[in-house]
Amino acid sequence: MRRFAVLLALTSSHAIVACGPAPETQDEAQAPTRADSVAMAMQAFDEAVFDTIAWESDEARSERGRLVFNISCSKCHGLHGGGDxxxxxxxxxxxxxxxxxxxxRFAETPMDLRRYIFSGSVAGMPYWGLVGLKxxxxxxxxxxxxxxxxxxxxAP
Ligand code: HEC
Structure with a gap:
């Protein structure tokens, strides 16, 4: 429901921009900044969805995670997560x-980790929830x- 509201907001703001007078620096005026996208992702995040996810085994969950990590994360974070x-x-x-x-920072807070991966950061971490990761x-x-x-x- 919340997601739908965000989508609706996006669509309608586009419509308004498209019909209104063209601003002089049109590209700048329209392009959402990275901070906008991170904020939008933070708002769209719905932690209740995780309650509906079931895995047949820990191995299946971990293997799927390895695949996602290797393809989507390792190029920045390194194969073992060292940041290299x-x-x-x-x-x-x-x-x-x-x-x-x-x-x-996320050692004790699993939901915050999931929220962060979904929302990204202004410092270069992609907002995965908006760009393709389910x-x-x-x-x-x-x-x-x-x-x-x-x-x-x-823990230390
Ligand atoms: C294009 C490069 C890039 C990719 C791809 C990427 N990240 Fe990141 N990630 C970053 C950067 C840069 C930071 C540090 C951002 C900051 O300091 O705010 C970061 C930070 C993080 C953090 C926070 C780490 C901490 O200790 O603060 C987590 C967790 C994370 N990324 C998970 C992931 C996951 C999971 C994926 C794959 C789905 C992924 N990242 C893909 C660039 C990337």
């Missing part, structure tokens, strides 16, 4: 934080990071 994927953008190599630190795959990849990537890493 080496992805180059705008002349810079991204250096995301390692997932393997003992006091990692809740099921967000759950799988979060689980893959929690177990097995972080297996054996204890």
């Amino acid at each position: 994927g080496g992805f180059v953008t705008q002349g810079d190599t991204l250096r995301p934080p390692s997932f393997l630190q003992s006091g990692w 809740y099921r795959d967000i759950d799988a990849v979060a689980y893959f990071i929690e177990t097995p990537l972080r297996a054996g890493i204890s």
Whole structure:
């Protein structure tokens, strides 16, 4: 329902822009900024959806997560989540934080991890919930990071 409202808002704002007088710097006026997209994703996120996701086994969940991670995450985060994927953008190599630190910010907060993956950040983390990852795959990849990537890493 919430999602629908966001979509509706998007569609109608487009319609208004399309019918109104053309602003001088049309591209700038229309292009949503990265911060807008992150904010929109934060709003669309619905944690109740995770209650409806069932996995036949932990292995199936982890294997799906590994696949998603290898394809969608490792180029920036590295194959083992160390932050060493080496992805180059705008002349810079991204250096995301390692997932393997003992006091990692999401170590104790699984839902916050899923929300973050869904919403991204203004500093270069894609807002996956808006650009193609389903809740099921967000759950799988979060689980893959929690177990097995972080297996054996204890709290400080
Ligand atoms: C285009 C590069 C890129 C890709 C692809 C990418 N990320 Fe990120 N990610 C980043 C950057 C850059 C940051 C740091 C952002 C910041 O500091 O706000 C980040 C941060 C994170 C964090 C927070 C880490 C922390 O300790 O603060 C998590 C969790 C995360 N990404 C998960 C994922 C997952 C899961 C995927 C795949 C579905 C993914 N990322 C794909 C660039 C990427």
